[in-house]
Amino acid sequence: MSGRVLVGVKRVIDYAVKIRVKPDNSGIVTDGVKHSMNPFCEIAVEEAVKMKEKKLIKEVVAVSCGPQQSQETIRTALAMGADRGIHVEVSGKDYETLGPLQVSKIMAALAKKEDAQLIILGKQAIDDDCNQTGQMTAALLDWPQGTFASEVSLEGDKIKVVREIDGGLETIKINTPAVLTADLRLNTPRYATLPNIMKAKKKKIANVKPADLGVDLTSRLEVLRVDEPPQRQAGMKVETVEDLVGKLKESGKV
Amino acid sequence: MLPASRFSCKAHRCIRALTTVPTEHAAPQLYTSIQRRTCSSASRITTHYTIHPREKDSRWEGVEMERFGDEADVVIVGGGPAGLSAAIRLKQLANEHEKELRVCVVEKAPQIGAHTLSGACLEPSALFELFPDWKERGAPLHTPVTEDIFSIFTEKHRIPIPILPGLPMQNHGNYLVRLGNLVRWLGEQAEELGVELYPGYAAAEVLFHEDGSVKGIATNDVGIAKDGSPKDVFERGMELHAKVTLFGEGCHGHLAKQLYKQFNLRENCEPQTYAIGLKELWMIDEKKWKPGRAEHSVGWPLNRHTYGGSFVYHLNEGEPLVALGFVVGLDYSNPYLSPFREFQRWKHHPFVSSTLEGGQRIAYGARALNEGGFQSIPKLTFPGGLLIGCSPGFMNVPKIKGTHTAMKSGMLAAEAIFPKVTAESLDSETAGIHVHEYAENLKSSWVWKELYSVRNIRPSFHNYFGLYGGMVYTGIFYWIFRGKEPWTLKHCGLDAHQLKPAKECTPIEYPKPDGKISFDLLSSVALSGTNHEGDQPPHLTLKDDGVPVARNLAIYDGPEQRFCPAGVYEYVPVETGDGMRLQINAQNCVHCKTCDIKDPSQNINWVVPEGGGGPAYNGM
Numbered sequence: 094m095s096g097r098v099l100v101g102v103k104r105v106i107d108y109a110v111k112i113r114v115k116p117d118n119s120g121i122v123t124d125g126v127k128h129s130m131n132p133f134c135e136i137a138v139e140e141a142v143k144m145k146e147k148k149l150i151k152e153v154v155a156v157s158c159g160p161q162q163s164q165e166t167i168r169t170a171l172a173m174g175a176d177r178g179i180h181v182e183v184s185g186k187d188y189e190t191l192g193p194l195q196v197s198k199i200m201a202a203l204a205k206k207e208d209a210q211l212i213i214l215g216k217q218a219i220d221d222d223c224n225q226t227g228q229m230t231a232a233l234l235d236w237p238q239g240t241f242a243s244e245v246s247l248e249g250d251k252i253k254v255v256r257e258i259d260g261g262l263e264t265i266k267i268n269t270p271a272v273l274t275a276d277l278r279l280n281t282p283r284y285a286t287l288p289n290i291m292k293a294k295k296k297k298i299a300n301v302k303p304a305d306l307g308v309d310l311t312s313r314l315e316v317l318r319v320d321e322p323p324q325r326q327a328g329m330k331v332e333t334v335e336d337l338v339g340k341l342k343e344s345g346k347v
Numbered sequence: 348m349l350p351a352s353r354f355s356c357k358a359h360r361c362i363r364a365l366t367t368v369p370t371e372h373a374a375p376q377l378y379t380s381i382q383r384r385t386c387s388s389a390s391r392i393t394t395h396y397t398i399h400p401r402e403k404d405s406r407w408e409g410v411e412m413e414r415f416g417d418e419a420d421v422v423i424v425g426g427g428p429a430g431l432s433a434a435i436r437l438k439q440l441a442n443e444h445e446k447e448l449r450v451c452v453v454e455k456a457p458q459i460g461a462h463t464l465s466g467a468c469l470e471p472s473a474l475f476e477l478f479p480d481w482k483e484r485g486a487p488l489h490t491p492v493t494e495d496i497f498s499i500f501t502e503k504h505r506i507p508i509p510i511l512p513g514l515p516m517q518n519h520g521n522y523l524v525r526l527g528n529l530v531r532w533l534g535e536q537a538e539e540l541g542v543e544l545y546p547g548y549a550a551a552e553v554l555f556h557e558d559g560s561v562k563g564i565a566t567n568d569v570g571i572a573k574d575g576s577p578k579d580v581f582e583r584g585m586e587l588h589a590k591v592t593l594f595g596e597g598c599h600g601h602l603a604k605q606l607y608k609q610f611n612l613r614e615n616c617e618p619q620t621y622a623i624g625l626k627e628l629w630m631i632d633e634k635k636w637k638p639g640r641a642e643h644s645v646g647w648p649l650n651r652h653t654y655g656g657s658f659v660y661h662l663n664e665g666e667p668l669v670a671l672g673f674v675v676g677l678d679y680s681n682p683y684l685s686p687f688r689e690f691q692r693w694k695h696h697p698f699v700s701s702t703l704e705g706g707q708r709i710a711y712g713a714r715a716l717n718e719g720g721f722q723s724i725p726k727l728t729f730p731g732g733l734l735i736g737c738s739p740g741f742m743n744v745p746k747i748k749g750t751h752t753a754m755k756s757g758m759l760a761a762e763a764i765f766p767k768v769t770a771e772s773l774d775s776e777t778a779g780i781h782v783h784e785y786a787e788n789l790k791s792s793w794v795w796k797e798l799y800s801v802r803n804i805r806p807s808f809h810n811y812f813g814l815y816g817g818m819v820y821t822g823i824f825y826w827i828f829r830g831k832e833p834w835t836l837k838h839c840g841l842d843a844h845q846l847k848p849a850k851e852c853t854p855i856e857y858p859k860p861d862g863k864i865s866f867d868l869l870s871s872v873a874l875s876g877t878n879h880e881g882d883q884p885p886h887l888t889l890k891d892d893g894v895p896v897a898r899n900l901a902i903y904d905g906p907e908q909r910f911c912p913a914g915v916y917e918y919v920p921v922e923t924g925d926g927m928r929l930q931i932n933a934q935n936c937v938h939c940k941t942c943d944i945k946d947p948s949q950n951i952n953w954v955v956p957e958g959g960g961g962p963a964y965n966g967m
Contacts, residue, residue: 107457109878110963113709116630116666125528127457127876127963284569287453287548287585288415 096151098141099204100175101196101214101226102134104159104166108219118318120189130166133215135173135282136275140245141213142174143280149247150211152176156203158196160184164298171293172285178298179203183310187303190312192221195303197229202306204234209270211252216241216274227274237267240274392892392931394575395884397954406576414565416586419449419543420768422563423593424550424602426454427463428526428750429736429757430595431533431542432477436761438540446769450542451587453566455549455938457959459534462938464626464714464967465526465750466658466672468492468518468641472793473754474529478536487532490523490663493639498698500647505698513826515745515801518641523660525670525966526750549958551584553592553602553609560779561731563588564602567958573882590768591780592732593760595753598715599940600738601954610729618841619719619740620805622655623941625690625912626672626713626967627871631706638663643747648692651813653679654718654805655686657693658747659702669702670967674747676718677842677910677945681852685909686941687713688857691865700864708866711874712967713912715940717742717749721802722838727786731779735760741794745804745821752794759788800830806838846947849904872913876963877937879956885933886956887915887942894950895929903947905929910945913937937962 106112107127115122130138141153155170157163158181167178181199183191204212217224231238239245239254243262246253256263257276285293303310331337341347393399401407421437423430434450441448456462471488474481481488495518498505510517538544551567563586570581594603599621607613642659649655654676662668673690694700717723717740724741727734735756742749763785767775775781789795807820824832839845860866879886889895899905900918907916913935918927938961943953 107876107878107963110876111874125460125531125965127461127965129457281580283580284582286569286582287545287566288417290545290548291417 097207097209098144098150098153098211098213099200099207099209100134100137100141100153100155100170101200101212102138102155102157102166102170103131103215103218104128104157104163105131105218105220108132114319114321118320120316120319128162128166130169131215131218131220133217133219133275133277135215136277136279137213137215137273138170138173138175139280139282140273140275142283144247145174145176154179154207154209156181156200158183158191158199158303160188167298168290168293169285171296171298172289173283174289175296177296179301180298181301181303181306183303187310190314190316191310192312192314193223193225193229194313195308195310196226197233198308199303199306200226200230201233202308203301204230204270206306211270212236212272214272214274216276227272231272234270234272236271238272238274239265239267241276242273243276243278245273245279392929393885393889394573395886395888395954396571396575397952398888398890399575404575410577410581412583414583414586416588418588419451420589421448421450421591421593421764422587422589423450423452423595424564425595425597425600425736425738426452426456426459426534426544426546427530427595427597427736427753428533429738429753430454430593431459431530431537431757432473432754433593433595433735433757433761434537434542435477435533435540436758437765438537438542440761440765441769442540444769448765448769451589452537452542452544453548453550453564453587454544454546455955455958456961457547457963458531459544459546460527460531460966461546461963462961463527463530464624464712464962464964466624466626466660466670466747467524467526467750468658468660468748469522469524469526469529470520470746470748470751471522473751473758477754477758484536485532487528487664488522488524490639490661492518492521492523492641494637494641495519496640496642498642498644498646500644500693500696500698502647503697505644505696506646511826515743515804515821515825516643516747523639523641523662523670525662525664527964528966531966547959548585549955550602551955553605554586554588556731556778558777559730560777560781561592561729562779563592567955569957571883573884575884578882590773591764591782593757593764594732594734594738595736595757596738598717598737598740599944601943601952603734603738604943606729606732606734607725610726612726612729612734614726616725617719617722617838619717619723620838620842621677621715621941621944622674622718623677623686623910623912623939624672624674624714624716625687626670626711627708628710628967629669629671629703629706629708631667631669631702632704633667635702635704635706636667636669637661642698644698645814647696648689649675651815653681653684654808654814655689657699659699669706671699671703674716677715677941678839678845680845680847681855682846682849682903682906682947683852683854683909685855685857687868687871687912688855688909691860692857694864695858703864708874710965710967711871712962712964713937713939713941715944718744718805719838720744720805721798722806722835724798727789728782730777730781733760733782733785741798743797743801745801745825752797755792755794756789759792759794760785763788801825802830803832803834803836806836809836809839841949842944843947843949846903846906846945848902868912868914872935872937875913875937876965877913877935877961878963879934879936879960881934883957885931886954887931887933887936888952888954890950890952894948896927898948899946899950900927900929907942907946907951910941912939912941916942
């Protein structure tokens with residue numbers, strides 16, 4: 094039992110920024126746009142750091158896959174309390190096609206290499222909303238998964254997870270090692286304060302290439318086109334029920 | 348998790364109506380008192396600790412208030428052109444002389460350049476001085492000015508004005524830039540030189556030694572709830588101590604405001620006067636794109652007594668991008684004037700709309716700028732610190748350029764400080780070093796000469812003929828006599844005192860936005876990317892919660908709901924009974940500082956919110 098937790102953090106466009114589609118419809122504009130850590134990843138980091146503070150685990154390792162700027166995201170995780178970081182360098186075309194399948198292969202390889210006991214991820218990223226990485230990682234490692242976690246407690250060598258599901262809350266008990274994905278109500282992430290950012294500069298971030306982990310980054314998906322959602326059409330007010338039925342018939346809906 | 352700014356004010360009222368429980372059983376006398384004291388009904392407007400100190404607040408009893416502190420040689424507040432130029436120059440000197448120097452820059456924006464907004468037509472003199480090899484380093488100066496157009500607009504036509512060489516608005520040799528990108532590049536150069544940059548951390552408090560000199564700054568506390576109480580995640584800000592602290596907060600900085608009072612820095616200068624600049628970036632039809640073209644106009648839609656004008660800059664960065672904007676002097680007198688709506692209306696002028704037709708707006712923002720010039724420069728140095736950039740205000744108003752002088756002031760500050768902070772023994776009467784040399788060097792530099800020569804142009808607009816009188820004055824005294832006339836004209840006093848009561852003025856009929864060229868306020872604010880942590884005390888603090896309704900609304904019809912370019916201030920009906928109350932939508936704030944400047948009651952005090960909040964400008 095290494096007592097080591099891997100936490101995945103993703104650098105995404107800040108949620109308050111209005112995104113714009115590139116003029117050639119190949120993707121969205123990211124150059125110079127404000128980015129920050131995916132909110133669910135912040136919650137994941139907070140959970141890992143809380144576990145360390147309660148002495149339930151020994152080390153928190155923050156992992157991010159992406160270009161040079163992903164290091165800023167890892168620094169924020171380090172400032173929140175992670176012990177060290179791993180930056181998996183992916184840039185250019187590879188980064189554009191990087192998706193849950195590739196990231197979960199990377200996480201699985203790292204989990205084996207680092208002898209991790211637990212992987213905590215955010216439930217989904219706010220840019221692609223895939224909600225797949227946690228599940229795929231668990232499958233690749235053949236580990237149990239506790240997804241949409243709103244409460245996590247370690248009980249010996251098992252983990253009790255309260256999951257948010259459509260019907261309410263589901264409580265499960267899974268073995269370790271395991272993969273957890275954090276949902277909104279799991280915790281309130283702490284701020285990365287300036288003294289901690291300064292201390293984080295001294296913490297190590299290791300650079301790793303996907304090839305070193307034996308991971309093939311080729312994507313099975315091809316993005317054909319990105320479009321803005323259609324403009325909302327103005328509604329119409331009608332005076333009588335007959336008018337309404339008439340209009341519905343006209344537009345072929347009835 | 349949507350920020351509240353996305354809802355229209357109608358929706359706000361609906362939400363409030365649904366969540367408020369009316370107090371039907373209240374005695375009749377209470378209704379009259381609710382009308383007069385808005386703070387008595389349910390909650391206060393202002394909950395910030397600068398107005399309601401935490402020492403007297405029982406909710407803060409027992410909360411750990413000690414701050415972590417650290418020492419640097421120089422601390423710079425503000426990562427804009429002035430602050431970064433100072434930091435870069437300091438490190439250049441340190442490397443030249445092989446000395447160790449710890450320089451820390453704190454910046455409230457989440458990334459360097461995210462709170463930078465400017466036209467901008469840059470005079471590159473200061474940049475070339477700072478980096479003679481700017482081209483090899485890849486400074487983003489891609490668009491030399493190739494065409495200079497100046498017009499007086501009437502409602503449907505334009506009168507072209509020839510720009511004769513020697514007039515201040517002649518732009519030969521200048522570059523059209525996206526200042527946010529230049530600032531970001533300056534940040535990268537600074538980091539390479541070893542400057543410690545800390546974006547996302549705002550300087551919230553000035554710290555003093557026992558002898559009264561400046562010791563440094565403290566960054567903002569985090570984790571205070573909207574009602575002013577501590578949250579679980581509360582953490583104190585950090586103290587950064589320095590031998591000298593440079594304040595480069597930009598136009599109308601909030602710490603500078605305190606320093607003026609503390610050290611009496613404004614006793615021998617005129618009050619600063621300001622304008623508000625609103626700007627948009629448009630992706631236009633390629634056929635209409637003329638890279639290198641700089642257009643300026645005065646006149647319509649402003650009358651001859653309201654100072655202001657516009658710019659349209661065609662950038663040359665690989666795509667048909669145009670930066671355009673509108674500036675309105677904040678000494679306007681009609682409280683019904685809305686700078687935002689003047690801007691939107693101006694875009695419909697045939698000369699402008701022909702460029703914008705078929706295009707798409709991709710960014711919006713606003714910021715106050717200085718207009719006081721030479722007459723309004725305060726004392727620049729005090730024990731332990733000094734002021735640089737647009738904070739004291741070195742803008743050349745007729746040229747509408749302040750970046751080159753801001754950068755030069757930062758460089759001069761660095762050159763004056765360097766020998767003092769690296770001296771073997773601290774030769775200073777006060778614990779914080781007083782660097783008089785900075786002000787002396789600035790006075791003998793080209794910055795001073797330049798500002799002196801244009802000092803009378805802006806005040807010359809205060810005559811019966813307004814704009815036209817000013818243009819005649821400029822033609823005679825600047826163009827012919829180079830600003831050498833022996834007199835110095837005065838400004839009219841504080842911008843806040845220029846408003847006439849609403850009953851003496853006529854409301855202005857603004858056209859409705861058409862959604863293609865002109866737009867409504869809230870969709871514009873959304874484009875600025877501004878956001879703040881919702882659960883924090885509003886950072887637009889009121890010294891007296893009752894003044895807005897009693898005075899601003901009663902006498903001036905609530906001008907803040909019109910001059911704020913982000914829809915922060917709204918007068919809404921109270922939930923029960925008659926009367927209005929002021930609602931502050933602090934999350935919308937774009938940190939322009941106009942409210943602090945123009946509030947006729949000078950009741951609004953802008954303080955810095957949690958660092959990282961505010962607009963997310965990209966190359967503005």
